[in-house]
Amino acid sequence: MKKISNRLLAVQTLTFIAAENGSLSSRLSGLGQKYPDANLALIREYTYGVCRWYQRLDFIANRLLQKPLRKKDSDVHCLILLGLYQLFHMRTPDHAAINETVGLTRMLKKDWARSLVNAVLRKAQRERETLELDLQADQCAQYSHPEWIIAALQKDWPESFQEILAQNNIQAPMTLRLNTTSGSRSDYIGRLQDAGIDARPGNISETAIILDSPVEVMLLPGFQDGHISVQDEASQFVATLLAPAPGSKVLDACAAPGGKTCAMLERVSGQLDMLALDNNEERLQRVSENLDRLKLKAKITCANAVDTESWWDGQPFDAILLDAPCSATGVIRRHPDIKLLRHAKDISRLNLLQQELLVALWPCLKKGGKLLYSTCSVLRAENEQQVSTFIEVTKDAKAIPTSHPLASNCSIGMQFLPGNDNLDGFYYALLEKY
Ligand SMILES: C[S@@+](CC[C@H](N)C(=O)[O-])C[C@H]1O[C@@H](n2cnc3c(N)ncnc32)[C@H](O)[C@@H]1O
Structure with a gap:
């Protein structure tokens, strides 16, 4: 059976999102059904990460590309963003991030882009410090948000817009809602602990439980029996x-x-x-x-x-x-x-x-x-x-x-x-x- 490339699926997903064809969550749930062997957690890390830092990565890519890529090559653009994400935001060793990204040009059937992707990522690696300084001068890159959202938040929340923008770039915790007919909140937190899942009660909703780290819903005790749901x-x-x-x-x-x-x-x-x-x-x-x-x-x-x-x-x-x-x-x-x-x-x-x-x-x-x-x-x-x-x-x-x-x-x-x-x-x- 042909081996699935999680990075290829991530690039295809990003190309789909960049073309505004649908949302990340629905695309990923579709992928899970189509490719049961795919590593969805990894694809999620790549795609959510690139979207989270999109404006910043895009700024860097545009600095490094001599001319913008054509619309029909938006997959190559997304591939470059994924490579940059790995270089700037993940712990992947640089050589692995670059080699794997360059290797994907063949899977995309874009062999012509091999040397371009290689040159862009190597330059990013060499000029990392200058690029990180440069992006501070560009609001969209600095906050990694589109201009219109920054302007709207600044207008509505002049004192807290920077904090809102910063919070938007931090991954939210996985929060659960307890069906209290199945037992008390402290009991359920105990059941989670027995299952090796650390959690604490929420502060504003009596039914809320906040997990220290996200887990697959099927690992939550009593999920199938309706004891617990995922909800902010x-x-x-x-x-x-x-x-x-x-x-x-x-x-x-x-x-x-x-x-x-x-x-x-x-x-x-x-x-x-x-x-x-x-x-x-x-x-x-x-x-x-x-x-x-x-x-x-x-x-x-x-x-x-x-x-x-x-x-x-x-x-x-x-x-x-x-x-x-x-x-x-x-x-x-x-x-x-x-x-x-x-x-x-x-x-x-x-x-x-x-x-x-x-x-x-x-x-x-x-x-x-x-x-x-x-x-x-x-x-x-x-x-x-x-x-x-x-x-x-x-x-x-x-x-x-x-x-x-x-x-x-x-x-x-x-x-x-x-x-x-x-x-x-x-x-x-x-x-x-x-
Ligand atoms: C914010 S979401 C609702 C989330 C939902 N209340 C929950 O907690 O799971 C808004 C919903 O409004 C629906 N919607 C949009 N326009 C609508 C309309 N004219 N009539 C009924 N539903 C509409 C959308 O399909 C979407 O599911």
Whole structure:
């Protein structure tokens, strides 16, 4: 059988991402199914690493190349970035990084690029110190973020934007959500320790456990039996804030892949009349899988949440979660490909959709009911500005004050910034219909 090259798969994945054909996580899960023998952990290290340092590696590559590569040779460009990543960010010995990278030109069927790749990487090795100094003079290279994200963060968080950018470049911990019907948090941490996995409790969600190092989910005790799930603590916190009462009728309007649907259900031992809605059929499949594994029940519907006539039976909900589609600028540390896949122009399109969703869903809420608007964004335009615009035009909506010692300053709602106490960047605004 032909031997799989993990580095070749990494370069192909990076070429796919650079062409903006899809996300890293979905591409990698597809690879795992297609090549069961591939070393996914290594491919993940290469691809996530290159995306995390993309703007920096790209700056170095452009310094060293005499002229930019043609679009059809973007695989060679990604190959050079991978070689540079190994030289600058991994412990691979230089000669191995260079030889293996050069060797891949043949596998890419780009023999002509052999001497070019060799020359670029050897020059990088020789001029490492000068290059590292040069990149400090270029903001995008220094912070390894696209210009538009740096500018947006600087505008919204003038005092903490540099810290946010730095946190975005640090790999996030693997955080778990415990299904407390299976036992207490301290018991589960004990079960992890017995399995050789070191962990500690989270600080803001009673169900959160933070692992010292990531592990394969199948190694987590009781994973298949639904005792535990993977979810960031800030994301789990949604269930604490909305806290639907047992027996209430709840809508999760943008539910897929179902992390928050399941967190809300688990909190009350499954006792909710829950509708999980999303307009993405494929992602909804993941909601079903999660519910099945956790032995929870919800009605699942694929529809555009804005078009309420197509899915709503007219019976108002006691609680609505609107975990809105957003820039995901709060979760760059988990999804560094956002740096390549999102653009400044996306924000106005997302703003329109977020406002449309708020306006369309509000009539579905019972008088006295609560709607939680949340995003994994750190941009004020998607967060407090959306909510304040909505409240201004909606006479029966008011914001319920929420606070937390770890939250950053907002005019309405609450914001966690990425990396603060290990949390993802998350925004929440709890609204009441009166
Ligand atoms: C932030 S993600 C939701 C994550 C999910 N709440 C969780 O915790 O697992 C946003 C979701 O909104 C969905 N979406 C986007 N536009 C929508 C629309 N018009 N109607 C319903 N769902 C929509 C996307 O398919 C995506 O799954």
